[in-house]
Amino acid sequence: MKIIYTDRHHHHATDGLVVEGQPFVYKETPARAEAILAAVQAARLGLVTPPADYGLAPLLAVHDADYIAYMRTAYAQNAAYCGATRPLLAGRNGVTLDRAPHCPADFISRRDYYTYDYEDPILEGTWEAAYWSAQCALTAADFVRRGEPVAYALCRPPGHHAMPDQYGGFCYLNNVAIAARSMQAAGPVAILDIDYHHGNGTQAIFYADPAVLFCSLHADPDVDYPFFWGRADEHGEGPGTGLNHNWPLPLQTDDALYLAALDEALNTIADFTPRYLLISLGLDAAVGDLIGKFHITTAGFREIGQQIAALKLPTVIVQEGGYRVETLGENATAFLRAFVAS
Numbered sequence: 032m033k034i035i036y037t038d039r040h041h042h043h044a045t046d047g048l049v050v051e052g053q054p055f056v057y058k059e060t061p062a063r064a065e066a067i068l069a070a071v072q073a074a075r076l077g078l079v080t081p082p083a084d085y086g087l088a089p090l091l092a093v094h095d096a097d098y099i100a101y102m103r104t105a106y107a108q109n110a111a112y113c114g115a116t117r118p119l120l121a122g123r124n125g126v127t128l129d130r131a132p133h134c135p136a137d138f139i140s141r142r143d144y145y146t147y148d149y150e151d152p153i154l155e156g157t158w159e160a161a162y163w164s165a166q167c168a169l170t171a172a173d174f175v176r177r178g179e180p181v182a183y184a185l186c187r188p189p190g191h192h193a194m195p196d197q198y199g200g201f202c203y204l205n206n207v208a209i210a211a212r213s214m215q216a217a218g219p220v221a222i223l224d225i226d227y228h229h230g231n232g233t234q235a236i237f238y239a240d241p242a243v244l245f246c247s248l249h250a251d252p253d254v255d256y257p258f259f260w261g262r263a264d265e266h267g268e269g270p271g272t273g274l275n276h277n278w279p280l281p282l283q284t285d286d287a288l289y290l291a292a293l294d295e296a297l298n299t300i301a302d303f304t305p306r307y308l309l310i311s312l313g314l315d316a317a318v319g320d321l322i323g324k325f326h327i328t329t330a331g332f333r334e335i336g337q338q339i340a341a342l343k344l345p346t347v348i349v350q351e352g353g354y355r356v357e358t359l360g361e362n363a364t365a366f367l368r369a370f371v372a373s
Contacts, residue, residue, distance in 0.1 A: 032077030032371050033182040035170045039163040040064050040187040042156025050118055050152075057152065058321050058354045059201040064187040067350065070360025076367055077183070082166040085213075089169055090162075092212045093205055093236055097134060098196035101145050102161070102203060105153050108138050118152040121145075130197075148192075148199030161188055161203040168206035171347045172213050175307060181346045181370040184210070189351040191230035191311045192257060200228065200257060207311045207349040208236045214347075215242055218306030221344075222246070223296060225335065226313020226351040227323035229261030233311065234275060241270040244303045246296040248289065250324065251279040274303075282324045286331035289316070293338055301342060308344040314353025314362045321354040332362045336369030346370065 041061050048055035072079060090099060109119040121142045134144055143149075164186040171182035184206065191207055192200030207230075211220045222237070224230035224247040237243040245267075252261040267275035276299055278292040300308065315323035317332070327335075340346075348367070353359050 032367065033171065033174045033179055034071055034077045034079045034185060035082050035167040035182065036064070036068055036079050036185040037081050037163045037167060040160045043154060043160035043188055044156060045152065045154070048118060048152060050120060055118070055152070059188060061187070062356045063353060063359060064185055064350075066356045066359045067185055067363045070364050071183075071185075071367065074364045074368070076364065076371055080170070082163060082170040083173070084166055085169045089209050089213050090165055090204060093195065093208045094193075095196040098145055101141060102153075102198070103158050105142075105145075106155050106157065109142070109153070112138050116155065118154055120152055121149045145196065146198050147194070151198060151201060157188075157203060164188055164190065165204045165206050165209050168210040168347070168349050169213055171349070172210040175345045175347050176214060176217060179345075181348065183348040183367060184350060186350045190349070191224060191226060191233050191351050192228070193232040194235050201352070202232060205232045205236060207309050208233050210347055210349060211237070211243060211309050214307050214309075219244070219303065220307050220309065221300045221303055221305035222309045222311065223300060223339065224249070224311040224313070224351075225293075225316065226311050227315040227320065227325055228256050228313065228352065229277065229279075230311055231257045231260035234260060234265070237271065238267055238275060239269040239271040241274065243271075244274045244276075244300065244305060246276045246278075246299055248278045248280060248292050248296060251281060253279075254282060255324065280325070284325045284327075286326075286328055286334065289325065289327055289331065290334060290338065293335060297338060297342060305344065307347065308342065309347045309349060310339065311351045312348050312363075312366065313351040314359055317353065317355060317358055317362050319355050319358065322352070323354075329358070329362055329365045333365040333369065336366035340369040340372075
């Protein structure tokens with residue numbers, strides 16, 4: 032298995048954040064990626080490879096140009112506005128669904144315009160970390176396009192909540208969508224999102240796309256983030272109608288209930304006959320996660336991996352959530368081993 036990783040994610044240094052003189056507790060930290068990296072290396076699952084640089088073009092194939100321009104300069108603009116270097120946090124006046132139809136000219140309003148989640152900081156190194164996280168996903172996609180059966184992008188920050196022109200949910204660039212878009216020319220693509228949270232950004236990007244199937248298993252949005260997306264009646268629109276499938280699951284979902292829903296999703300993917308499969312691998316469905324409220328065991332992750340690997344599709348695995356650092360490596364290796372053995 033090819034494992035794509037870069038230590039540039041440390042530039043998004045979210046551990047030990049201080050905002051307005053107070054500690055800012057943020058669960059998406061560099062330790063997450065390091066715990067997984069140590070575990071996959073100890074398990075000898077494959078060669079760890081740095082990402083290639085594919086430039087901005089693949090990012091602009093998914094995200095609006097104005098949004099990319101904002102993300103590249105937001106920290107510097109905020110520093111100029113505030114007269115000090117400090118984390119950029121949007122105000123609490125941003126909107127989620129009924130956003131203004133035009134981007135405002137002033138910087139303070141743009142801080143809210145480009146996010147739907149006021150808790151995600153933009154730091155001096157956030158753009159660099161997000162950029163190279165996307166390059167990890169693109170490198171994994173390139174390996175699979177060139178004949179590797181599977182490649183794992185150890186992405187940080189994660190990506191599946193990032194919209195075409197908004198960030199949120201710890202996500203700034205939609206890594207799996209960027210990788211999927213780069214693979215579409217070779218044939219239809221299926222994306223399976225098994226993060227605890229619905230991949231609302233990925234859904235939005237491909238909602239009307241007739242060449243991408245999106246399947247997501249996640250916590251019921253009536254009771255957990257991202258709340259406004261992820262219901263079972265969201266089927267796609269226009270030429271993409273029928274290609275969006277959501278399995279909202281109750282809190283405390285265990286291995287058996289999850290695997291039953293997964294079986295339905297895998298049948299949907301098999302019927303679609305994609306050329307490639309991309310997986311948004313969230314480990315926050317694990318029992319004891321700091322954010323997720325499912326009860327998936329390490330044995331459950333092993334079985335989930337085995338069931339997906341049995342599809343025998345060329346597969347790109349993109350890391351998303353998972354916040355209990357102590358068990359991240361164990362659960363990641365349990366899932367990934369299935370693809371090494373298949």
